[in-house]
Amino acid sequence: QLLSRPKTVYTGKKVLVTAGGTRERIDPVRFITNDSSGKMGYALATELVARGADVTLISAPTKLAAPTGTHVVPVTTTEELAEAVTTHFPKADILVMAAAVADFRPKTSVTQKIKKTSDNDEMTLSLVKTTDILKTAATLKRPGQLTVGFAAETQNLIANATKKLTSKALDLLIANDVSQPGVGFNGDTNQVTILSKNKAPVTTALVSKTAVAGIIVDELERLVDSKEG
Numbered sequence: 020q021l022l023s024r025p026k027t028v029y030t031g032k033k034v035l036v037t038a039g040g041t042r043e044r045i046d047p048v049r050f051i052t053n054d055s056s057g058k059m060g061y062a063l064a065t066e067l068v069a070r071g072a073d074v075t076l077i078s079a080p081t082k083l084a085a086p087t088g089t090h091v092v093p094v095t096t097t098e099e100l101a102e103a104v105t106t107h108f109p110k111a112d113i114l115v116m117a118a119a120v121a122d123f124r125p126k127t128s129v130t131q132k133i134k135k136t137s138d139n140d141e142m143t144l145s146l147v148k149t150t151d152i153l154k155t156a157a158t159l160k161r162p163g164q165l166t167v168g169f170a171a172e173t174q175n176l177i178a179n180a181t182k183k184l185t186s187k188a189l190d191l192l193i194a195n196d197v198s199q200p201g202v203g204f205n206g207d208t209n210q211v212t213i214l215s216k217n218k219a220p221v222t223t224a225l226v227s228k229t230a231v232a233g234i235i236v237d238e239l240e241r242l243v244d245s246k247e248g
């Protein structure tokens with residue numbers, strides 16, 4: 020079956036895809052998370068497998084079934100995701116960071132359920148910043164490795180996304196204006212602007228996440244090509 024597949028630039032390439040929203044525990048019955056469904060990351064993993072890549076999918080919790088042909092590494096917290104990326108990235112040719120990562124986690128972990136009492140009409144939760152996984156990956160990046168990030172923005176899409184392309188040393192950045200209906204988190208559709216260093220941005224129509232995954236993988240293909248010489 021593998022032999023009958025047409026050869027692509029992705030044939031035999033090791034691609035690490037992260038997906039889903041990380042969870043940070045407040046107490047045994049509560050956690051902080053975000054609106055990520057994992058659909059965009061899973062669609063990318065599916066598309067990359069179809070084009071012959073060897074895909075490891077590091078997945079934060081989702082309701083989705085593992086895409087056929089991927090090696091799934093389940094994680095829950097941002098620190099677990101960071102550790103899994105640090106383990107797998109050195110062996111990978113490409114990292115696609117589609118996971119929606121919690122930026123902050125509770126400062127202290129509580130083993131018992133937090134109770135409401137007669138004297139706590141207000142409560143304050145202290146949070147600390149999590150590891151920026153893509154920034155860590157940037158420090159580990161070897162020549163020839165490609166990194167792809169996402170940017171979820173509600174304003175100044177291109178300006179904010181361009182900053183992330185540079186500060187995270189990315190080869191490709193997928194910018195999402197999540198304030199627009201049908202864009203970004205949770206739904207089955209998306210509209211993205213794909214930024215890269217030496218090429219004009221590419222903006223897709225509002226289409227299915229599967230179609231967006233195809234366009235992203237096409238854009239990435241050019242970079243895989245050029246790096247191959």
Ligand code: CTP
Nearest residue numbers: 116117118120149150151152153168169170171
């Ligand atoms: N990301 C990461 N580690 C984090 C937070 C985000 O690797 N702790 C990655 C995401 O997976 C995504 C990219 O960084 O590919 C941008 O995520 P985003 O939330 O848009 O940007 P942040 O850098 O977290 O900045 P902000 O949320 O303040 O806009």
Ligand code: CA
Nearest residue numbers: 119120121122
């Ligand atoms: Ca963030």
